[in-house]
Amino acid sequence: QSVLTQPPSASGTPGQRVTLSCSGSSSNIGRDYVYWYQQLPGAAPKLLIYKSDQRSSGVPDRFSASKSGTSASLAISDVWSEDEADYYCAAWDASLSRLVFGGGTRLTVL
């Protein structure tokens, strides 16, 4: 069971806005930055968002993220079929002294 909680699946149709959630606690999201990673099928993860809301180089502005309290979210506006992937949130957990990941959300574009 992951320290950060993500819904296992999400879906959207092309052009739709999709929001993925990530829930943590005061020892991780509540006190540190959140990072979002995209893992396309068969590929290594790629950093999408750093410092909770900053897009990594080359990431389209269709991707945005925010954090509030002990939760975070990643929004994809105008979702494309190429956005089909697993999305993971991550944060440093001060109580566990380790980087923790969510279990990942598999996004399907119908």
Add this chain to the structure above:
Amino acid sequence: QMQLVQSGSELKKPGASVKVSCKASGYTFTAYPINWVRQAPGQGLEWMGWINTDTGSPTYAQGFTRHFVFSLDTSVSTSYLEISSLKPEDSATYYCAVTPGRQFGASALNPWGQGTLITVSS
């Protein structure tokens, strides 16, 4: 640009050891730490720890303190993950990833290596 290239897939028998390499290029190797992340088949990501590429000092996450060892060869800009006494449950894809400086946050992982699949089976 910063790049990490890992060694190829391995098939090992239980009890054997394996050493995965992660070669860095495009930046000063000793400037940024390298992390190791495990992904079991069909599962999520699990942070194993990191190694300070300047001092060579490793930090292991809980659960990875027994038969996992991080090491370096700075002369060839390479980090290694050695797993001893392999068990079938060690079968996974192992990734290395750089923490590319504090401007990205202390826990950012970017870029990642392509991953190395380790299969442990008799």
